[in-house]
Amino acid sequence: MAHVRYPEATSVDVATNLSSVLGRPLCVNGTPWILYLFEECVENVWEYSSVVIGLISMFCFLLSTLPQVYEAYRNGKVEEAMSIGFLLFLFSGDLSNFAGCYLTNQLPIQIVTAVFYIFTDVILISQFLYYKIKNKSTRKNPFLKWMCFLWCGAATVGCMVLPKLIEENSVNPVTQNPSNSVEISGYACGYLASVFYLASRLPQLYKNFKRQSTEGTSYLLFALAMLGNGTYGLSLIVVLPSLNGSKSLFLLNHMAWLIGSLGVLFLDFFISAQFILYRKHSSSQSVQLAMKKVPEVEPLLCEEEEP
Structure with a gap:
Protein backbone atom coordinates (compact mmCIF):
# COMPACT_ATOMS: atom_id res chain seq x y z
CA MET A 1 0.00 0.00 0.00
CA ASN A 44 -8.19 12.88 3.69
CA VAL A 45 -10.74 10.71 1.94
CA TRP A 46 -8.37 9.79 -0.92
CA GLU A 47 -5.75 8.33 1.40
CA TYR A 48 -8.41 6.62 3.51
CA SER A 49 -9.96 5.01 0.42
CA SER A 50 -6.52 3.88 -0.71
CA VAL A 51 -5.90 2.16 2.63
CA VAL A 52 -9.27 0.37 2.60
CA ILE A 53 -8.83 -0.79 -1.00
CA GLY A 54 -5.30 -1.93 -0.19
CA LEU A 55 -6.61 -3.99 2.74
CA ILE A 56 -9.18 -5.60 0.43
CA SER A 57 -6.36 -6.46 -1.95
CA MET A 58 -4.30 -8.02 0.84
CA PHE A 59 -7.29 -10.01 2.06
CA CYS A 60 -7.94 -11.40 -1.44
CA PHE A 61 -4.32 -12.50 -1.81
CA LEU A 62 -4.38 -14.18 1.60
CA LEU A 63 -7.43 -16.26 0.62
CA SER A 64 -6.51 -16.95 -3.01
CA THR A 65 -4.62 -20.22 -2.53
CA LEU A 66 -7.03 -21.82 -0.04
CA PRO A 67 -9.64 -22.91 -2.67
CA GLN A 68 -6.90 -24.64 -4.67
CA VAL A 69 -5.68 -26.47 -1.56
CA TYR A 70 -9.22 -27.78 -1.01
CA GLU A 71 -9.68 -28.65 -4.69
CA ALA A 72 -6.44 -30.62 -4.70
CA TYR A 73 -7.49 -32.49 -1.55
CA ARG A 74 -10.91 -33.27 -3.04
CA ASN A 75 -9.72 -34.22 -6.52
CA GLY A 76 -6.45 -35.95 -5.67
CA LYS A 77 -5.00 -35.38 -9.16
CA VAL A 78 -3.28 -32.05 -8.70
CA GLU A 79 -0.22 -33.15 -10.68
CA GLU A 80 -2.40 -33.52 -13.77
CA ALA A 81 -4.11 -30.15 -13.36
CA MET A 82 -1.44 -27.79 -12.01
CA SER A 83 1.83 -26.90 -13.71
CA ILE A 84 4.93 -27.29 -11.57
CA GLY A 85 6.34 -24.26 -13.40
CA PHE A 86 3.39 -22.20 -12.18
CA LEU A 87 4.03 -23.23 -8.57
CA LEU A 88 7.81 -22.71 -8.71
CA PHE A 89 7.57 -19.28 -10.36
CA LEU A 90 4.90 -18.27 -7.83
CA PHE A 91 7.14 -19.42 -4.99
CA SER A 92 10.13 -17.55 -6.45
CA GLY A 93 8.03 -14.40 -6.83
CA ASP A 94 6.89 -14.54 -3.20
CA LEU A 95 10.48 -15.08 -2.03
CA SER A 96 11.62 -12.04 -4.04
CA ASN A 97 8.69 -10.03 -2.71
CA PHE A 98 9.65 -10.94 0.86
CA ALA A 99 13.27 -9.95 0.22
CA GLY A 100 12.14 -6.64 -1.27
CA CYS A 101 9.90 -5.88 1.72
CA TYR A 102 12.70 -6.66 4.14
CA LEU A 103 15.42 -4.71 2.36
CA THR A 104 13.26 -1.61 1.90
CA ASN A 105 12.14 -1.71 5.55
CA GLN A 106 8.44 -2.10 4.90
CA LEU A 107 5.75 -2.29 7.58
CA PRO A 108 5.64 -5.40 9.82
CA ILE A 109 2.20 -6.35 8.49
CA GLN A 110 3.60 -6.39 4.94
CA ILE A 111 6.48 -8.65 6.00
CA VAL A 112 4.10 -11.01 7.85
CA THR A 113 1.85 -11.11 4.78
CA ALA A 114 4.83 -11.93 2.55
CA VAL A 115 5.77 -14.79 4.90
CA PHE A 116 2.18 -16.09 4.73
CA TYR A 117 2.40 -16.10 0.92
CA ILE A 118 5.52 -18.27 1.14
CA PHE A 119 3.74 -20.58 3.58
CA THR A 120 0.79 -21.14 1.22
CA ASP A 121 3.23 -21.78 -1.65
CA VAL A 122 4.93 -24.46 0.45
CA ILE A 123 1.54 -26.10 1.06
CA LEU A 124 0.69 -26.10 -2.67
CA ILE A 125 4.08 -27.51 -3.69
CA SER A 126 3.87 -30.13 -0.93
CA GLN A 127 0.44 -31.19 -2.15
CA PHE A 128 1.71 -31.41 -5.71
CA LEU A 129 4.65 -33.64 -4.76
CA TYR A 130 2.57 -35.77 -2.38
CA TYR A 131 -0.13 -36.64 -4.90
CA LYS A 132 2.41 -37.08 -7.69
CA ILE A 133 4.31 -39.70 -5.70
CA LYS A 134 1.12 -41.24 -4.30
CA ASN A 135 -0.59 -41.65 -7.69
CA LYS A 136 2.53 -43.19 -9.23
CA SER A 137 2.90 -45.73 -6.42
CA THR A 138 0.96 -49.00 -6.74
CA ARG A 139 0.70 -49.55 -2.98
CA LYS A 140 -0.02 -47.32 -0.03
CA ASN A 141 2.98 -45.80 1.70
CA PRO A 142 2.24 -44.47 5.21
CA PHE A 143 5.76 -43.02 5.43
CA LEU A 144 4.92 -40.59 2.61
CA LYS A 145 1.94 -39.21 4.54
CA TRP A 146 3.93 -38.75 7.75
CA MET A 147 6.76 -37.12 5.86
CA CYS A 148 4.31 -34.66 4.30
CA PHE A 149 2.79 -33.86 7.70
CA LEU A 150 6.22 -33.27 9.24
CA TRP A 151 7.27 -31.05 6.34
CA CYS A 152 4.10 -28.92 6.58
CA GLY A 153 4.48 -28.73 10.35
CA ALA A 154 8.08 -27.56 10.06
CA ALA A 155 7.05 -24.96 7.47
CA THR A 156 4.28 -23.73 9.79
CA VAL A 157 6.67 -23.33 12.72
CA GLY A 158 9.24 -21.60 10.52
CA CYS A 159 6.70 -19.12 9.18
CA MET A 160 5.53 -18.34 12.71
CA VAL A 161 9.06 -17.81 14.05
CA LEU A 162 10.47 -15.88 11.06
CA PRO A 163 8.45 -12.63 11.55
CA LYS A 164 9.45 -12.57 15.22
CA LEU A 165 13.14 -12.90 14.35
CA ILE A 166 12.84 -10.15 11.74
CA GLU A 167 11.12 -7.88 14.25
CA GLU A 168 13.92 -8.42 16.76
CA ASN A 169 16.61 -7.73 14.16
CA SER A 170 14.81 -4.58 12.99
CA VAL A 171 15.95 -2.84 16.19
CA ASN A 172 19.35 -2.52 14.56
CA PRO A 173 19.82 1.10 13.38
CA VAL A 174 21.32 -0.13 10.13
CA THR A 175 17.98 -1.73 9.33
CA GLN A 176 16.05 1.35 10.38
CA ASN A 177 18.12 3.59 8.09
CA PRO A 178 19.06 1.43 5.13
CA SER A 179 21.71 2.63 2.74
CA ASN A 180 21.03 3.46 -0.89
CA SER A 181 22.57 0.18 -2.04
CA VAL A 182 20.26 -1.81 0.23
CA GLU A 183 17.20 0.10 -1.00
CA ILE A 184 18.27 -0.39 -4.62
CA SER A 185 18.61 -4.11 -3.94
CA GLY A 186 15.12 -4.11 -2.45
CA TYR A 187 13.60 -2.42 -5.49
CA ALA A 188 15.52 -4.83 -7.72
CA CYS A 189 13.90 -7.69 -5.82
CA GLY A 190 10.54 -6.02 -6.50
CA TYR A 191 11.18 -6.04 -10.26
CA LEU A 192 12.41 -9.63 -10.05
CA ALA A 193 9.24 -10.62 -8.22
CA SER A 194 7.17 -9.01 -10.97
CA VAL A 195 9.02 -11.04 -13.60
CA PHE A 196 8.41 -14.26 -11.67
CA TYR A 197 4.72 -13.47 -11.20
CA LEU A 198 4.30 -12.77 -14.91
CA ALA A 199 6.19 -15.92 -15.86
CA SER A 200 4.09 -18.07 -13.51
CA ARG A 201 0.96 -17.79 -15.66
CA LEU A 202 2.60 -18.97 -18.88
CA PRO A 203 3.22 -22.63 -17.85
CA GLN A 204 -0.35 -22.90 -16.54
CA LEU A 205 -1.77 -21.44 -19.73
CA TYR A 206 0.21 -23.98 -21.75
CA LYS A 207 -0.82 -26.82 -19.42
CA ASN A 208 -4.51 -25.97 -19.83
CA PHE A 209 -4.12 -25.64 -23.60
CA LYS A 210 -2.32 -28.96 -23.86
CA ARG A 211 -4.96 -30.76 -21.80
CA GLN A 212 -7.85 -28.84 -23.36
CA SER A 213 -9.26 -28.81 -19.85
CA THR A 214 -9.12 -26.91 -16.54
CA GLU A 215 -10.40 -29.81 -14.44
CA GLY A 216 -8.61 -30.09 -11.11
CA THR A 217 -7.86 -26.38 -10.78
CA SER A 218 -9.99 -23.98 -8.77
CA TYR A 219 -11.09 -20.85 -10.58
CA LEU A 220 -11.30 -19.04 -7.23
CA LEU A 221 -7.50 -19.12 -7.13
CA PHE A 222 -7.31 -16.92 -10.21
CA ALA A 223 -10.50 -14.95 -9.50
CA LEU A 224 -9.25 -13.83 -6.09
CA ALA A 225 -5.82 -13.09 -7.58
CA MET A 226 -7.49 -10.92 -10.23
CA LEU A 227 -9.48 -9.10 -7.59
CA GLY A 228 -6.35 -8.62 -5.47
CA ASN A 229 -4.24 -7.32 -8.35
CA GLY A 230 -7.00 -5.03 -9.56
CA THR A 231 -7.62 -3.50 -6.13
CA TYR A 232 -3.89 -3.09 -5.54
CA GLY A 233 -3.49 -1.04 -8.71
CA LEU A 234 -6.63 0.92 -7.81
CA SER A 235 -5.25 1.71 -4.36
CA LEU A 236 -2.21 3.37 -5.97
CA ILE A 237 -4.30 5.34 -8.45
CA VAL A 238 -6.80 6.57 -5.84
CA VAL A 239 -4.09 8.16 -3.68
CA LEU A 240 -2.65 10.25 -6.54
CA PRO A 241 -4.94 13.33 -6.09
CA SER A 242 -3.83 13.72 -2.46
CA LEU A 243 -0.08 13.69 -3.16
CA ASN A 244 1.81 16.90 -2.56
CA GLY A 245 5.00 15.77 -4.22
CA SER A 246 5.78 14.50 -7.68
CA LYS A 247 3.20 12.02 -8.92
CA SER A 248 5.58 10.67 -11.56
CA LEU A 249 8.20 9.91 -8.88
CA PHE A 250 5.55 8.17 -6.80
CA LEU A 251 4.54 5.95 -9.73
CA LEU A 252 8.19 5.27 -10.53
CA ASN A 253 8.84 4.03 -6.99
CA HIS A 254 5.89 1.64 -7.29
CA MET A 255 6.39 0.73 -10.94
CA ALA A 256 7.73 -2.76 -10.21
CA TRP A 257 4.65 -3.78 -8.24
CA LEU A 258 2.32 -2.08 -10.72
CA ILE A 259 3.84 -3.98 -13.63
CA GLY A 260 3.53 -7.25 -11.74
CA SER A 261 -0.04 -6.75 -10.55
CA LEU A 262 -1.53 -5.33 -13.76
CA GLY A 263 0.47 -7.73 -15.96
CA VAL A 264 -0.73 -10.77 -14.02
CA LEU A 265 -4.27 -9.36 -14.10
CA PHE A 266 -4.05 -9.24 -17.90
CA LEU A 267 -2.82 -12.84 -18.15
CA ASP A 268 -5.49 -14.07 -15.74
CA PHE A 269 -8.12 -12.90 -18.22
CA PHE A 270 -6.75 -15.51 -20.65
CA ILE A 271 -6.94 -18.17 -17.94
CA SER A 272 -10.54 -17.13 -17.26
CA ALA A 273 -11.28 -17.52 -20.97
CA GLN A 274 -9.80 -21.03 -20.82
CA PHE A 275 -12.10 -21.93 -17.93
CA ILE A 276 -15.14 -20.78 -19.93
CA LEU A 277 -14.04 -22.38 -23.20
CA TYR A 278 -12.93 -25.74 -21.84
CA ARG A 279 -15.93 -26.02 -19.52
CA LYS A 280 -18.24 -25.82 -22.54
CA HIS A 281 -15.98 -28.25 -24.39
CA SER A 282 -16.00 -30.77 -21.55
CA SER A 283 -19.78 -30.48 -21.07
CA SER A 284 -20.39 -31.19 -24.77
CA GLN A 285 -18.03 -34.18 -24.62
CA SER A 286 -19.84 -35.58 -21.57
CA VAL A 287 -23.19 -35.25 -23.35
CA GLN A 288 -21.84 -37.09 -26.39
CA LEU A 289 -20.39 -39.81 -24.17
CA ALA A 290 -23.70 -40.23 -22.36
CA MET A 291 -25.53 -40.54 -25.67
CA LYS A 292 -23.18 -43.27 -26.81
CA LYS A 293 -23.82 -45.28 -23.67
CA VAL A 294 -27.61 -45.21 -24.20
CA PRO A 295 -28.67 -48.11 -26.48
CA GLU A 296 -30.53 -47.12 -29.57
CA VAL A 297 -34.14 -48.20 -29.50
CA GLU A 298 -36.13 -48.25 -32.70
CA PRO A 299 -39.86 -47.97 -32.37
CA LEU A 300 -41.69 -51.02 -33.51
CA LEU A 301 -45.15 -50.85 -35.00
CA CYS A 302 -47.27 -53.71 -33.95
CA GLU A 303 -50.61 -54.17 -35.58
CA GLU A 304 -53.08 -56.35 -33.85
CA GLU A 305 -55.04 -58.52 -36.20
CA GLU A 306 -58.62 -58.72 -35.41
CA PRO A 307 -59.92 -62.20 -35.56
Missing part, protein backbone atom coordinates in the same frame (compact mmCIF):
# COMPACT_ATOMS: atom_id res chain seq x y z
CA ALA A 2 1.22 3.45 -0.82
CA HIS A 3 0.52 6.17 1.67
CA VAL A 4 2.29 8.80 3.75
CA ARG A 5 4.53 7.03 6.21
CA TYR A 6 6.92 8.46 8.74
CA PRO A 7 10.52 8.28 7.56
CA GLU A 8 11.46 6.51 10.77
CA ALA A 9 9.55 4.59 13.40
CA THR A 10 8.12 6.99 15.93
CA SER A 11 5.92 6.73 18.98
CA VAL A 12 2.92 9.03 18.68
CA ASP A 13 0.26 9.76 21.28
CA VAL A 14 -2.85 9.91 19.11
CA ALA A 15 -5.02 11.47 21.82
CA THR A 16 -2.78 14.49 22.33
CA ASN A 17 -1.00 14.42 18.94
CA LEU A 18 2.39 14.64 20.66
CA SER A 19 5.48 12.97 19.28
CA SER A 20 7.97 11.36 21.64
CA VAL A 21 10.86 12.73 19.60
CA LEU A 22 11.18 16.40 18.72
CA GLY A 23 11.45 17.25 15.07
CA ARG A 24 9.22 14.40 13.86
CA PRO A 25 6.12 15.26 11.80
CA LEU A 26 2.81 15.15 13.69
CA CYS A 27 -0.35 13.55 12.38
CA VAL A 28 -2.95 15.94 13.77
CA ASN A 29 -5.99 15.00 11.66
CA GLY A 30 -5.01 11.41 10.88
CA THR A 31 -7.20 8.33 11.29
CA PRO A 32 -6.26 6.76 14.66
CA TRP A 33 -6.60 3.06 13.77
CA ILE A 34 -4.56 3.42 10.59
CA LEU A 35 -1.90 5.40 12.46
CA TYR A 36 -1.72 2.71 15.14
CA LEU A 37 -1.67 -0.34 12.85
CA PHE A 38 0.27 0.92 9.84
CA GLU A 39 2.18 3.98 11.10
CA GLU A 40 0.67 5.94 8.21
CA CYS A 41 -0.78 9.45 8.41
CA VAL A 42 -4.12 9.39 6.57
CA GLU A 43 -5.75 12.82 6.63
